[in-house]
Amino acid sequence: MVRRARLRQVVDGFCFVFAGLAAVWLAILVVSDTWRLGWWGVPGLVVFWALLAYLVLPRLHRILTDVYVPDYFIGRTRTSDGLLGDPVNLALLGEEVVLHDVMTRSGWTRADDVSLRSSWGIVVSTLTRRSYPEAPVSPLFLFGKQQDFAYQQEVDGNAAKRHHVRFWRCPPGWLLPGGTRVDWLAAGTFDRAVGLSLFTLQVTHKIEADIDVERDHIVASVLAGAPEVSVHVLEDFSTGYHSRNGGGDSVHTDGDLPVIALPGPDGGPPAPAPVTSRVVELTAVGPREAASLDDDDRKRGAYELPDVEDDTAPLERISRPASIVLGVVTTFARAVAVGAVVGGLAILGPERIDALLREAGTGSFEIEPVGFRILLVIGALVAVTPAAVGLMVLRGVDWARLTVLLLGCLSILVQFVAWWGGHAQIVAGVALAVTALDILTLLALSGKPARQFSRQRRPRAPTTLGT
Template identity: 45%
Template sequence: MTTNSAEANSARYRHEVDCCHEGRSRTGPDNGWMACNDRGRTLIARVFEYSVFVVAGAAAVWLGVLVSIQAVRLGWYGVFVAVLAWGVIAYLALPRLHQILTEIYVPGYYIGRSRTGDGVLGDPVNLAGLGTRAQLDRVMHEAGWIRADEITLVTSLRIIATALTRRSYAEAPVSSLYIFGKKQDVAYQMEVEGSPSKRHHVRFWFAPPRWRLPGGYPVDWIGAGTYDRAVGLSLLTGQITHKIDADIDAERDFITESMTAADDDVDLSVIEHYSSGYHHRNGGGDAIRTDGALPIVDLRRVAATDAQPQTTRRTSWRTLRPASAVAALLIVVATLITAVSAFSTVTGRSALPDLLILVSYLAVAVLVFFGVRWAQVVAVILTAYKVVDAFALWVQGGQITFDRLLISVSLAVITLLLLTSRNAARATT
C-alpha cells in the first residue's frame, strides 16, 4: 500500500487530536474525557480522573433511584415523574454503567466491530478501501451520497426543529461510533423519500499509517454501512434511536455498487470468508447478520486533488459540543437557584461574599462553555462535591423530595456526567 505524504500527515494529526495515534493505547474507562495514556501523568491525576468517572456513574444510578421513588410516592400524579425517571435511567445511568463495565470485557483493539459511545459493540466493519479522503468524497458525491453534519450544538438544535416540524434534514448527523479510539472521520447518507426514520448511511474511519487488516491486507480506510428502517427504543438502554435492518450485507452491497457505478475508475475486489458468517446484535440491540465477506474498494485511480481541508482547533459557537454547552448552562441555572436562596436569607451581614462566589461560578461556566480544560476540571471538582454532599445527607436520613433539593441534585449529577463525557473532551482546549 502506498499512502501519500499529505494523507499520512493528516492521519497522524487526526490521531493525535483524537487521542489515538500510532504507538499509544488508551487506558482506563473509554470515556474520552481522560488522557490517551498514562505517559507523563501523575498517579494522583489518574486516580482523580478514574474516581470522578465512576462517581458520576454511581450518581446517575442514585438519581434514577431518587426519581423513581418520587414517581411511586406521587401516585397517578407521578406519571410525569416516571417519564423523567425513564430519561435518567436510559440516557444517564445505563450508558455510564455500560461504559464502566464494557471497559472490563470488551477488547480495545481492532476486532472488526465499532464501539458505541457507551462502550458496547456497535456496527460491524463491512467494507474497506484504498485512496485519499478527497477521492472518497468525490466518489460518494458522484454516487448521490450526502455528507452528514458533525454533532454540534447548532446541528443538535436543528435535528429537534426538523423533527418537530417533520421537515427533511438530508445532512442530519449520525451517532458517533468508535474504532482506533476515535469516532468516524466522515459519514455519508441517503434519505429514503424524505423520511426522517429511514435512510442509508455509512461511516468511514481512516486507518493509522501502515496499518493492515488482519491477514495483512493494506487499506487506507474502513467503513460500516447499515440501513435505518425505523425509529424505536434501544434494547440495551431504552433510548430512542434508529433501528437498523438485520441484513447488513444488502446495505454493504448497495454502497459498493453505488460507488462502482458512479465512477469507472473505481475498482472492487472481495475477500471472501474474511470472517465467519454470524448473527449478533449491534449497540442498539438490533439483530445483524453477515456472510463474513469484506469488499475492498480501490479509489486510487480516481482523479481528485490530494489537498485536505485545513484543520483548526479554534472553538466557535457553530462548533461547540452539546455536552460542554449544556453543562455550562446547567452550572448557570444551578448557581442562580443557589444564589436566590442565599440572598433571600441574608440578614445583618454583607452579601458581598455570596456575590463573589456567584460571579466565580458564572465565570467558570463561561469558560466551560468554550471548552477550556482547566475550567472543566474545576467544574468537575465543585460539582462532584455537591453530589457527594447530597448523597451523605440522604444516607443520614435526610429527605430529598421533588422540590428545590431534588432539582439541585439532578442538575449536579447531569452536569457531572456531561463534564466527564467523551463529547465534552472533544471540545476542550
C-alpha cells in the first residue's frame, strides 16, 4: 500500500512539474502568435497576461515553494500558490458557536465562501463601488487546510476597502511554540485597495503594512461588542519583523499574540487563561509511562502533512473541487476539438487532403485507404478515451485522474517535439486549441485540490450476508 502511494506521488510530482513547463510553452506560443498578427494581436497580450498570472507563475511558485517553504507552523499562512501569506496575529480559546456569536455581536459580517457567483459579485461591487458586506476573501492555508471561515467589516460601502480576519481550528492536541494550548488561530489584515500582486501579477487586494493596527482593532471591537470575553497577550510570541505577504505587500509586526478567551456555550465564565506546558525531562518518563499518557497530555509542537496517505486516519469527506470539474470539462472540449479534426479528415478523404497540401506547397499526403482508416480509428480513440475516463475522474477515481494526466503529458510531448523540429506550426486555430486544452487539463488535475479529492478514502458499502 505504501509503495503504491509512493508511486502515485512520483507520477503526480512529474505531472505537476511537467504541467508548469507546458504552461510556459503555451505562453510562448500565444505571445509568438500575437507578434505575428501585429495590432490585431493586442487581445492576445491580454490572454498572455492571463496565462502568465493565473497559470504559469502560480505553478512555478508552487513547484519552488514546495522545496524551500516549510509545511509546518511558522506563524505564517500560505497562499494557494505556496507563497508565505498573512502572518498569524490572533489566537482564541472557545467553541465555534460562541465565536460566531461574539463576532456577530461585535459588528463583523461573515464572508461568503469563494464561488463563481461570489467572485463575480466582488468584481462587480469593486468596479461599481457598490456595497457587498459578505464579499468573499481569498483562501489562505494553515495546517494544510483553507481557513474554516472569515469575517469582515466593509469600509464606506466599498468592497475594495475592508477589515477582515480568517480563522483556522487548531489540530487536536496541537500547542503553540512555547507550549500554549489554543483552539483557534486567526490572521487579520486591512484591505486598502485593489491592485496587482507583485509575485503573480494577479488582481488582488493590497493590505495595510502595519498589521498590528488591524490586530488591535479586532481585539478592541470584540471587547466592545462582547465585554464578557477576556484577552491575554503572549508578548514577543514571534520576533518583530518586516516582510511581504503572498501579494507582495509589505507587512511589519511587533510579534505580540493576543489570545481571546471566549465565554462558555452556556454563557458561563471565559475559558481559563492559556497555560504554558511545563518542561519535562525526557529521561524521567519511560516508554511504558509515556505510552499511558492521554492524547490531551501529548505535546504536538509542530504540524506537518503526512508524506503518504494514512489508511488509519479518520474519514473526512472532501467536496468535489472546481479544478476537477474544470479538468473534466477541458477533457471533453479537447475530445470535441480532436473529433472535429478527425471528422474533417474523414470528409475530405486522402486524395483531397493530398491535393490541398500540394496546392499550398506544404508537402503531400500519400497513404493507402486501409492506412487512412487506421489513422482515423487511432484519432477517434485519442479523442474518446480521455473523455470516457474523465467521467471516472469526476467521481474521484484516482487511477483515472492519473491516466488522463499521463495521456495529456504524452500528447503535449508529441506536439512539442513536432513544433521544436519544425514539423508542425501551432498557431491560432484548432491546433493551438488542442494544445491549450491539454495543458489546462494538466494544470487542473495535477493541483493539490484535485489530488486530495481523488486520494481521499471513501467508506465502503456495508456487505450483507444472506441467512
